[in-house]
Every structure is written in C-alpha cells, then in structure tokens.
Amino acid sequence: MAGGGVVVQGGAKNYEGGVTSFVLVTCLVAAMGGLLFGYDLGISGGVTSMDQFLKDFFPKVYRKQLNKGHESAYCKFDSQLLTLFTSSLYLAALVASFFASVVTRMYGRKMSMTVGGISFLIGAIINGAAVNIAMLIIGRLMLGVGVGFANQVVPVYLSEMAPAKVRGALNIGFQMAITIGILIANLVNYGTAKISGGWGWRVSLALAAVPAILMTVGSFFLPDTPNSILERGHVDEAKKMLQKIRGTPNVDEEFQDLYDASEAAKQVHHPWTNILRGRYRPQLTMCTLIPFFQQFTGINVIMFYAPVLFKTIGFGAEASLMSAVITGVVNVVATLVSVFSVDKFGRRILFLEGGVQMFICQCLVGIMLALKFGLRGEGTLTKFDADFVLFLICAYVAAFAWSWGPLGWLVPSEVCALEIRSAGQAINVSTNMIFTFVVGQVFLSMLCHFKFGLFFFFAGFVAVMTVFVFYMVPETRNVPIEEMNRMWKAHWFWGKYIPDEAVIGSSNEIQPNKTA
Numbered sequence: 001m002a003g004g005g006v007v008v009q010g011g012a013k014n015y016e017g018g019v020t021s022f023v024l025v026t027c028l029v030a031a032m033g034g035l036l037f038g039y040d041l042g043i044s045g046g047v048t049s050m051d052q053f054l055k056d057f058f059p060k061v062y063r064k065q066l067n068k069g070h071e072s073a074y075c076k077f078d079s080q081l082l083t084l085f086t087s088s089l090y091l092a093a094l095v096a097s098f099f100a101s102v103v104t105r106m107y108g109r110k111m112s113m114t115v116g117g118i119s120f121l122i123g124a125i126i127n128g129a130a131v132n133i134a135m136l137i138i139g140r141l142m143l144g145v146g147v148g149f150a151n152q153v154v155p156v157y158l159s160e161m162a163p164a165k166v167r168g169a170l171n172i173g174f175q176m177a178i179t180i181g182i183l184i185a186n187l188v189n190y191g192t193a194k195i196s197g198g199w200g201w202r203v204s205l206a207l208a209a210v211p212a213i214l215m216t217v218g219s220f221f222l223p224d225t226p227n228s229i230l231e232r233g234h235v236d237e238a239k240k241m242l243q244k245i246r247g248t249p250n251v252d253e254e255f256q257d258l259y260d261a262s263e264a265a266k267q268v269h270h271p272w273t274n275i276l277r278g279r280y281r282p283q284l285t286m287c288t289l290i291p292f293f294q295q296f297t298g299i300n301v302i303m304f305y306a307p308v309l310f311k312t313i314g315f316g317a318e319a320s321l322m323s324a325v326i327t328g329v330v331n332v333v334a335t336l337v338s339v340f341s342v343d344k345f346g347r348r349i350l351f352l353e354g355g356v357q358m359f360i361c362q363c364l365v366g367i368m369l370a371l372k373f374g375l376r377g378e379g380t381l382t383k384f385d386a387d388f389v390l391f392l393i394c395a396y397v398a399a400f401a402w403s404w405g406p407l408g409w410l411v412p413s414e415v416c417a418l419e420i421r422s423a424g425q426a427i428n429v430s431t432n433m434i435f436t437f438v439v440g441q442v443f444l445s446m447l448c449h450f451k452f453g454l455f456f457f458f459a460g461f462v463a464v465m466t467v468f469v470f471y472m473v474p475e476t477r478n479v480p481i482e483e484m485n486r487m488w489k490a491h492w493f494w495g496k497y498i499p500d501e502a503v504i505g506s507s508n509e510i511q512p513n514k515t516a
C-alpha cells in the first residue's frame with residue numbers, strides 16, 4: 001500500500017449494524033475501569049478531610065487546621081506528604097500506562113483489563129488495612145497501576161466495539177463511569193465520616209475492592225475487539241466477532257476497512273517511532289495537548305480537594321462533605337448532557353461552550369475569595385456568599401463535565417489510526433497522569449501561596465485552550481476511526497503534514513485466515 005499509510009475510501013461511512021445488546025454488555029463491564037478510576041479520584045479528598053485519618057497519619061496537619069487564627073485560611077492543609085497520599089497514585093499510573101500499551105497491543109485488550117482489575121484489588125486491600133503512611137502510599141501505588149492499565153485500555157476498547165455513529169456516546173460511557181465512581185466515593189465518605197469509632201476512612205478506602213472484583217471477573221468473560229484479533233493475525237475469528245457485535249452477517253465493507261487498516265499497521269512495527277513521524281504530528285499534538293489542557297482546567301482541585309477547599313473557606317465538616325456530594329451529582333448529570341449531544345452537535349461546540357463557562361465561573365470564584373478573604377486569608381463567608389460560591393463551583397463542574405471531561409478522553413482516542421493507536425493512547429494517558437499528579441501534588445501549596453489568584457491562574461489556561469480548540473481541533477463527529485486522515489488533510493494547518501497517498505490509497509484483498 002502506498003506509503004504504508006491507512007487506506008481510506010469515500011467519505012464518512014454508514015456501515016450496517018447498530019448497537020447490539022452484546023456491545024452494551026461488554027461496554028458495561030469495560031466501563032468498570034472508569035468506575036474504579038472515579039472512585040479513586042473522589043475518595044481521597046473526603047478521607048483527607050476526616051479528623052481521625054489526619055490524627056492517625058498526619059498529626060501535624062491535624063493540629064494546624066485546628067489552630068484557627070494563627071494560620072492563613074489558604075494554608076491550613078499545606079503539606080507535601082498529605083498531597084502525596086492523593087497524587088502518588090497518578091505517578092504509578094503514569095509508569096504503568098507504558099507497560100499497558102505493550103500488553104494491550106501484544107496480548108489484547110482483555111488481558112490489560114485483567115491486570116488492571118487485579119492491581120486495583122491488591123491496592124484496595126492494602127489501603128483498607130493500612131497502619132502507617134508507607135502502607136497508605138503503597139496501596140495508592142497499586143491502585144495507580146490499575147488506573148494506568150484501565151485508562152489505557154478501556155477507551156480504546158469502547159472505541160473499537162462501538163459502531164461509528166454512536167462511538168462518541170459509547171465512549172463517553174467511560175467518562176460517565178468515572179463521574180459515577182466519583183459520586184459514589186463522595187457518598188461513601190459522607191456516610192463513613194459518621195462512623196463513631198473513627199475508622200470510617202478504612203471502609204472508604206477498602207470499598208474500592210468491590211468494582212475491582214467486578215472488573216477482574218468480568219474481564220475473563222469479555223470478548224476481544226475485532227481490531228485486536230486482527231492485529232494478532234486471526235482474520236476469520238475477527239470477522240466472526242465483528243458479525244457478532246454488529247448483529248448482522250453483512251459486515252463486509254466495515255471489515256474490509258478494518259482489514260486494510262490492520263495490514264497497513266503491520267507494515268509499521270514501531271508505533272512509537274511512527275507517531276513521531278511528521279505525518280502523525282496532528283495526532284501527537286492532540287494526544288499530548290488535550291490531556292495537558294484537561295488537567296489545567298483545574299478540575300481536580302475540585303475533585304480531589306472539594307471537602308478540604310470548602311473547609312478552608314469556612315464550611316463545617318459535614319457541610320463540606322455534603323458540598324462534595326452536590327458537585328458529584330452535578331458532574332454525573334452534566335456528563336449525561338454530553339452523552340446525548342456529542343454525536344448530535346459535535347465535539348467543537350461542547351469544547352467551546354464549556355471553555356467559556358468555566359472561564360467565567362473561575363474568575364467569579366477568584367473575585368469572591370479576593371473580596372472575602374483578601375491576601376491575608378482571613379475572613380468569613382455569609383450564608384449567601386457560601387451558597388453563591390457553591391453555585392459557581394457547580395456551574396464550573398457542569399461545564400467541565402459536558403466538555404473537557406469526556407472529550408479529553410474521546411478525542412485523542414478517536415483520532416489515532418491503528419498503527420499508532422497504542423502509542424497515542426499511552427501518550428494520552430501518561431500526559432493526563434503527569435499533570436493529574438502535578439495538580440494533585442502542588443494544589444494545596446499553590447493555594448497557600450497564590451491564594452485567590454489560583455483561580456485566575458486556571459482561568460488563564462482555560463482561555464488558552466479554548467482558543468486552541470477554535471483554531472486547531474477539527475470536528476471528529478461521524479468520522480469513522482479508519483478515515484481520520486481525510487479530515488486532517490482538509491484542515492488549514494494540519495493538512496500540510498498529511499501526504500497525498502494517505503488519502504487516496506486502494507484496498508488490499510482480504511487474505512484467508514493465516515493463523516487458524
């Protein structure tokens with residue numbers, strides 16, 4: 001094939017076959033990975049705001065936050081060790097995602113899910129039983145390995161299982177699961193904080209074992225995707241699988257395209273060297289910048305530290321955990337908006353509207369805190385002020401949840417053709433993890449030093465990313481994965497990177513099964 005590139009013919013295709021119950025069930029199990037990720041994202045903030053947990057593991061922070069009046073409100077929780085408890089997970093996820101990309105390519109999507117599920121389980125057990133900081137951190141590292149595997153494989157799995165016309169909506173199932181996981185974590189924390197013996201935090205941490213078991217067991221029964229079966233050379237089996245998941249024997253056209261893409265992929269043995277080639281510059285840029293920007297919306301300031309943040313600005317312990325539940329609900333509901341609109345209205349409009357809304361909310365929160373707490377971090381919020389801040393934070397979370405939240409995973413995973421997909425996804429996940437780690441690790445100390453300015457800092461990033469989307473991110477709605485080159489070729493800036501032969505190739509003949 002010309003240039004070893006992906007063969008694409010015609011415009012966007014409408015292959016036969018819709019969403020079968022088979023697809024739905026497999027996606028449900030796969031989405032467990034998202035649930036686990038969400039649970040881990042949401043659980044640590046509430047736990048770190050619980051008195052008994054702080055007394056047991058971080059007595060200095062505990063004393064500091066009690067010591068009202070002597071400490072600027074902005075600095076109450078400023079401790080690198082405390083933030084390491086939250087952020088260490090993402091460091092482990094970062095390293096694991098590179099191994100995950102090899103496992104996903106060589107042993108299939110299913111194997112990566114099994115490995116992810118088992119590490120989650122081990123992490124949950126160690127954390128629930130922790131008696132010292134070392135156990136806490138080791139447990140978080142094991143959870144991180146699980147996150148690295150799950151986040152690498154689940155979005156790819158969902159994209160490959162879903163028919164093109166609902167790919168966006170199904171892929172957002174992953175994000176949906178993340179937000180449900182966060183909400184469950186918020187609710188669990190709200191409940192366990194009331195356990196009188198002070199061991200509620202153990203329950204919070206250990207409960208991650210439940211979805212971990214579901215994902216591990218589920219992964220034994222999941223089928224692999226046709227793309228992955230083809231990638232490993234089983235042609236007949238791959239076609240049968242495609243017929244099964246599409247619920248129709250008439251899959252010749254779609255299968256031919258998959259086959260062509262897979263043949264092209266075989267000619268390129270090094271996805272890592274490939275993705276660095278000029279013609280993949282748009283994909284490389286998307287897989288790096290989109291996750292970077294997603295984290296610099298500042299969302300995890302809220303997801304990790306909402307209870308701590310609410311406590312910082314004077315909410316009581318219970319009100320803080322309740323507020324986290326409220327933002328959690330908003331997060332889930334707003335993600336639903338995305339599920340229903342992403343394939344109808346497209347990705348760009350959601351990105352742009354979400355960006356503007358987040359920008360406004362962040363600036364207003366910054367102004368409120370500046371007016372009420374000033375630079376010295378002393379002051380209080382009236383009931384009205386507190387409600388208004390909570391409202392702004394909810395509006396901000398909603399905007400993220402229908403834009404950068406889901407699209408931060410969807411767009412990078414759908415723009416990469418098979419020959420660079422595993423590398424692209426690994427770059428996406430690891431960039432996401434690096435900056436999740438960075439924001440998680442430095443937020444409390446940034447809050448202490450930047451004070452209300454922190455909200456303007458993130459607002460600045462949101463402005464930049466919104467302009468970036470406007471000029472640089474083409475609409476990927478309804479473009480089958482194997483046909484993305486045509487879209488890049490048509491773009492005012494990216495077009496020059498795409499060689500002509502990448503968009504006017506011819507099909508390969510399908511060879512009979514080579515391995516069976």
Ligand code: BGC
Binds near residue numbers: 178182294404432
């Ligand atoms: C992000 C997470 C974030 C979550 C919030 C995800 O898409 O990757 O970092 O915590 O959305 O819902």
